[in-house]
Amino acid sequence: xxxxxxxxxxxxxxxxxxxxxALLGNLGVSDTTLFDVLTGKAGPxxxxxxxxxxxxxxxxxxxxxxxxxxxxxxY
Numbered sequence: 001x002x003x004x005x006x007x008x009x010x011x012x013x014x015x016x017x018x019x020x021x022a023l024l025g026n027l028g029v030s031d032t033t034l035f036d037v038l039t040g041k042a043g044p045x046x047x048x049x050x051x052x053x054x055x056x057x058x059x060x061x062x063x064x065x066x067x068x069x070x071x072x073x074x075y
Contacts, residue, residue, distance in 0.1 A: 004034060010050050014066055025052075047072035 002022040005011060016023055025048065026034060036042040051065040058064075 002038060004038075010052050012054075012056055012066075013052055014054050017066065044073050 001020050002024065003016055003020045004024040004026050005013060005016075006026045006028075008028075013023060024034070024037070024044070025046075027046070027049070033042065037044045047070045048067055049069070051062065051069045051071075052067040053061060054064055054066040055061070
């Protein structure tokens with residue numbers, strides 16, 4: 001299962017990480033572009049502009065984020 005999450009700021013996604021095959025952070029792309037990536041018409045690429053915290057308990061834990069700033073793909 002693939003999940004896309006629309007984000008305008010960091011989100012806690014720890015609960016999804018081990019339950020999905022693909023986790024896509026949507027930072028404002030169009031529905032058409034997202035569909036093209038999901039169907040393989042276009043390759044996914046991008047880097048996170050911010051880190052995603054691993055927990056709400058420590059939302060500013062820069063030592064152990066779920067995904068660090070600039071995490072991402074390029075094909």
